[in-house]
Amino acid sequence: MNQYGRIAEQHWQDHRSQHVAELANPQEFFTELGVDVQREVQERWTSQRMAVSTVVGESYLERLARLSQSRWEIEGEALREFVLLPADNDPGMADDPFLSPEELDQEQWREFQLLELIAGRTRAAEFSAVERARLRAGAVPRLLELAGLSDEALRAEGLL
Numbered sequence: 001m002n003q004y005g006r007i008a009e010q011h012w013q014d015h016r017s018q019h020v021a022e023l024a025n026p027q028e029f030f031t032e033l034g035v036d037v038q039r040e041v042q043e044r045w046t047s048q049r050m051a052v053s054t055v056v057g058e059s060y061l062e063r064l065a066r067l068s069q070s071r072w073e074i075e076g077e078a079l080r081e082f083v084l085l086p087a088d089n090d091p092g093m094a095d096d097p098f099l100s101p102e103e104l105d106q107e108q109w110r111e112f113q114l115l116e117l118i119a120g121r122t123r124a125a126e127f128s129a130v131e132r133a134r135l136r137a138g139a140v141p142r143l144l145e146l147a148g149l150s151d152e153a154l155r156a157e158g159l160l
Helices: 003-015 017-022 026-051 060-082 101-119 129-136 141-147 151-156
Strands: none
Touching: 003 017, 003 026, 003 060, 017 101, 026 060, 026 141, 101 129, 101 141
């Protein structure tokens, strides 16, 4: 397990213990999550370096500092998106001013069902096409793979 997987495991044990308890194989989950985060950081880092031109007159140490800062920011963004998720009992989720009660119910349903799929307690075929579309909406590709909702997985089951 890499550093990102260890960070995720510790954070989830401390703040999302209910979700950890629902995982069929936590070690495998956090190992794969760590690899996914590492890949995401590397892809973003490579894109960032390609997009930013060299600053004329910049010394080696200035360039190193600028690039290091950029890397830390990218790493922080990826950790917030994939690893440092809200706690099980996060009151901020319930009081989100941007979600109506119906939207909050839908998000909680979606999160619960995705966790059930990842844990292997349900299958994509048990959901209607509309429900599968709701579950897939806005999800990152790796989450869809883990939940069995990727295009490839749905085609294999004859659901797409």
